[in-house]
Amino acid sequence: MASVAEQIRNKNAEFIEAFKRKDGVAVAAMYSTSAKVMPPGAETVEGKSKIQAFWESVFRAGITDAKLDTIEVDLIGGYTAIETGKFVMYANKDVADRGKYLVVWRNEDGQWKLHRDVWNSSMAKMATVGA
């Protein structure tokens, strides 16, 4: 059985694959039933259909690819894992934004799901996307 950190990394790879396909349905399906996305430059987004719409707005804004680099995964109490990491978002070959994220993962029916998802830019001037 893969460690929790490996399971999370695999989920992130799956997330990026869906992201590159601009597949909002598949991205939203990776979130928990009561997930919240907390994007820079916009209010908190709750519920799968709104989360799907949010990511679709990011794709429409011209974001084509992303990289996620996990720094740490803390398993707490068996069903919760807190991940921090760094991200890069690309608009074709250009870096649109570069920053850090914190994801609270929740295990639902044996699957790790993004439950709280918050990030911000580490660049001095922020690129607001999807707002």
Place this chain on the structure above:
Amino acid sequence: MASVAEQIRNKNAEFIEAFKRKDGVAVAAMYSTSAKVMPPGAETVEGKSKIQAFWESVFRAGITDAKLDTIEVDLIGGYTAIETGKFVMYANKDVADRGKYLVVWRNEDGQWKLHRDVWNSSMAKMATVGA
């Protein structure tokens, strides 16, 4: 005994009092021994002395007051609480920034300490402070 949510709210009140006094030492003392602050527009800040310097840079940038409004507190596994909420930062009477935050609190020696602290602006144009 106060509920965990009440204990966290009390800690936030203490945080804001230290913040208004521009007391970087007192603010930094509220963080855990291995805390990370993840501010918008800058890299992750680790360790109490760097966290103190970070908040002092925010005070020097002209931020004079803040409000924290807890939305939820989830206690997980006894020693970890995940709080989400909304914040406002003020430069005298002006709103310098308005957004949302997620804090992972860790109980160290019976005291709740900020362990991971991440926030971003909900305003379409971000106010970068303290970078």
